[in-house]
Amino acid sequence: MTTAQLTSPYQHYVYAYPHKTAYRPLSGRPALRSLWAAQDKSALALYLHIPFCEVRCGFCNLFTRIGAPDGLTGAYLDALERQAVAVREALGEDGPVRFATAAFGGGTPTFLTAPELERLCDIAERRMGADLRAVPLSVESSPATATADRLAVLAERGTTRLSLGVQSFVDSEARAAVRPQRRADVESALARIRDTAIPVLNIDLIYGIDGQTERSWLASLDAALAWRPEELYLYPLYVRPLTGLDRHRAAADGPDPAWDAQRLSLYRAGRDHLLAHGYGQQSMRMFRRADAPPQGADDYACQSDGMIGLGCGARSYTSGLHYSFDYAVGMHEIRGIIDDYVATSDFARAEVGYAVDAHEARRRHLLQSLLQAEGLPVADYRARFGTAPLDDFGPELGRMADRGWLTQADPARLRLTAEGLAHSDAVGPDLFSPAVRAAMAAYERK
Template identity: 85%
Template structure:
């Protein structure tokens, strides 16, 4: 593609040895690259010069009724009496501090919002009302006028909770199902009955939230192509506007990791091959049934209503995260609270968050220099099916992506994973299939070293 020099990236041989399933790059850099900020910058200073005309708002609820065996999200099982109320108290204090730090003016606007976790619908219906009030009254987000996505589980997608979300403007409800086959759900340490899943889906459709997303997982022990397509067809019976197809990972400190820690190599080529085979079968199944592919994981029904904000771009616009598992983005710093996967450490972080009175400073984060900003823009664009608009990159950074990442882009092109056409760089179908190897190829040496040095807890 080009012979121009590029910034340092993983060598082809190292990337190939690591296999197709390395990292799900939903954000760059990963929070395991964050570190304590000795200077503890004030939020006022961080946001003073930022464009605040199209922000994203994310509220994090770190509670679930159970923790699935594959889950490494920042969440705890259950909540002692009074903890959810105390958590919302802290969330409201944080919202007040953050909104004050953003300043006053007509240029402050939220273009999109999401409630994630954990499981936001772990909260009761009155608590969900309060969560919406925090977003609207404390932060100034107009939930009835912008896209609002909410995550839920079958057990917590109750009629009263869904009514609150529908009334307050939720435009998308994402339901974690993972498998419609009960034996596979048990193998993933996700105990659930199919009848309960179907009942939850019926309640969601009755609530008339415009976009239903169903999450499914492939690569579960005992899963075959036949059972995988069975789950897909069970999901398709509800005509979901979106489907996310996730490869199973066994990550450190998760339930499945504890079960498998004593056996097997870190990488299993046979399992890699199985996941790739199931991915391709699922992709082709959905494409043949009127869905379009948005990324490796995301498929959207061709006639589904638009869900994203027209004027928000994750590559360039800022994000406000509220809650102890949320992260915030400015152009110069990504920041959050401490990060953990193990239950004991998570509980300690939640307890510290609930006890916090002063939310005016950033405590943990990663500085974003010019090189990291380029990498993030490239990653966040390439991992979407629409790809990277080269003129947008050049307008922002002053030169073509090939001048910054020539050798890395050559590696992707040589593997048949990347193609250039019509002013865009796009992953090919095989490139999308290998997205979880494409992303790590573009990690900076500094981020790679920080992630490797992170002490898991």
């Protein structure tokens, strides 16, 4: 990692480790039954991925396509059901199989019609055995697709959290982010959501948009706060390769100090604004209202439990292997992967993944715990791995402490300082292993 990279607070959003760009085709395509045979399946996370959106935002590098030809969503759900049957069979009957949390993501799950959302819930419940009304269920949505009939289905089927991608309440900023929407439509969607029985509303906002100022940023925050959302996510804008914004920007070599400074300033202004309005900081991005009902693990923090992902953009985690399907950002390649998924009849084997050895498991646990505001209890780490974090990662933790990013106040808990949280997107990459970093660097973008 170069000195220039280390000084940039915006290197990589680490929502999961290792990143899918480190995954490679798996030799021998191991059978799912063998992968899950010795796993603890009593508290699994379930994730269903819907790779469709009505529009693709300029900053988006998610695995999704714009629109769907006639019949494609139905064919996709057919494939999702075939996969669910195969995966549930692979989990076996030799011990309890229980899902502790569930989520529908994408893409935009509410791109599906209300009857298709009913079917999606049926797949989770009848094919996988998840009790959606008994566990936290989070669903992602957009203003245009948060219609009354779709929301009614989600509320009736047990959704506890609805996450709405707004990004900005300022129409000119939304256009600058290549997200065509009008504030009036956003407000209408929020009103419909609040009319449902879904207890937790999350609003996603983005800072660092071209033309955005601290004044307009705080105006967006205040517009969101008017709805008293239980949660708010504040995302720094990234311009990633092969996205819409990337195609329209001038060539850049390395970090942009002026843009870094702007985003960091807006982050601090937004953080302080939310703290002053009764929200607690859960991570760099996540803020929760003090009286909000608790949800499942924050920020995909699956350090201890396994995860089952269904859909062509989902990933699954066992203790020794993370696996998924192929990954792409370019629209042509994504469409090809979706078409291949829809045509698949045999879902009994893992196709693409990354083996997580004992050292990577330690690294992942430290990384994903440290990026949460509450940090990592040292005793929990020792109980799981038989060593202390400083024994395993002394140099990396020492660098963070030297920069003022790691607090030494509580010897029983490793925790980032306020400045460390602000630099989470530099802290995370600094903890990547050399092997993961090399695999990510060698990935051929498509």
